Amino acid sequence: MSGGLPTRDAIVATAGESIARGSKSFAAASRLFDRRTRERAWLLYAWCRACDDIADGQDHGQAKHVVTDAEAEERLEAIRVRTAAALEGRWVGDPAFDxxxxxxxxxGMPHRLVWDVVEGFALDAAGWRPRSEAxxxxxxxxxxxxxxxxxxxxxxVSPHDQQVLDRACDLGxxxxxxxxxxxxxxxxxxxxCYLPEEWLVEMDIPPGEHVKPHFRQRLTVLARRLAKCAACYEDSARGGTLALSFRSAWAVLAAAGIYGAIARKVSSIGDHAWDHRVTIGRIEKLGWIARAWWQALRRKQLYSGTERPAFLWQRPR
Known part of the structure; x- marks a missing residue:
């Protein structure tokens, strides 16, 4: 404590506990960063995790209670107020926002990126659903x-390096x-439901009926479409690792492999992909970490000259 306030080390330690509880995949990948980058990644994760938990009435992704429509706006306002205080450089008194x-x-994080993330919680609070692929x-x-x-x-990465930020966005x-x-x-x-309404109409699935057993084969088609899209963005993201240090590239490539494996597993399981939550085991994660080390070492040979496909979605500038 310093003057009654938590020290940076204390807040980092709390953030480390948060990522360990909230995401084993991200926690494993973060260990590959150098210490300074790892700590900052934990700090960022802690804020993202806290916002998600506040919005959804959860504790590190585990449901505590169902958030009503009336509560959703109040929770969103709490996120906005605490985030604004943090961006103004004030102590918030909440470890995640501090x-x-x-x-x-x-x-020197651009505040716009922070508010872009908060806008995602606003979309959920409003019960927003996508109509189109865009x-x-x-x-x-x-x-x-x-x-x-x-x-x-x-x-x-410089916040002005738009090309590298495009690749980082692709990974997200x-x-x-x-x-x-x-x-x-x-x-x-x-x-x-985050499946575009146009996709559901295309598959002749009525609104709210997509998880019914008799639509399972059609749902599998859409899940595989999502996995194919994810693979395109994952491939594009790898081209951005040339701008990173070796250890950061290693961590990014490991995370890409682990999360890409989730999408590929959903696609391969097909109609039974939702019988149990798809996970990636410890041994498989270690395999991706080892593979990512080799990829990071040879990333200039593997990814140099990789163009970002023009058909991929363009993030707002």
Whole structure:
């Protein structure tokens, strides 16, 4: 404590506990960073995790109670107020939001990226659902692509380097599309659906009926479409690792492999992908970490000259 306030080390330690509880995959990948980058990644994760938990009435992703429509706006306002205080450089008194204050101060993080992420929580609070594929990517940007850009800044990328930020955004989109494919049934249980309405119409699936057993084969087609999209964004993201240090590239490539494996597993399991939550085991994660070491070592040979496909969604500038 310093003058009654928690020290940076104390807030980092709390953030480390948060990522260990909230995401074993991200926790494993973060260990590959150098110490300074790892701590900042933990600080950023702690804020993202706290916002998600506040918005959804959860504790590190585990449901505590169902958030009513009336509560949703109040919770969103709490996120906005605490985030604004952190961005103003004030102590918030909440370790996760003080973590944001620290990482923004230390990295020169553009405030716009922070508010872009908050906008994702606003979309959920409003019960928003995507009508088109472009809507799906827009939502995925706000809840994950913008976080990818923030992580790039944490790793030392200039906030003005738009080309590298595009690749970082692509990785966030790949992660989110994998999550959506994996969590279709779980999202439906809390009244959410991130499959574009146009996709459901194309497959002749009535609104709210997509998880019914007799539509399972059609749902599998859409999940595989998500996995294919995720793979495109994952491939594009790898081209951005040339701008990173070896250890940061190693961590990014490991995370890409682990999350890409989730999407590929959902696709390969097919109609039974939602019988149990798809996970990646410890041995498989270690395999991706080892493979990513080799990829990071040879990233100039593997990814140099990799063009970002023009058909990929363009993030807002």
């Amino acid at each position: 973590a944001l204050r620290i990482v923004v101060e230390e990295t 809507d799906l990517f827009k939502y995925s940007y706000h809840v994950a692509g913008a976080v990818g850009c923030m992580m790039a800044v944490v790793m030392g 989109l790949a992660f989110q599309l994998a999550n959506i494919a994996r969590d279709i049934e779980a999202d439906d249980r809390i009244g959410r």
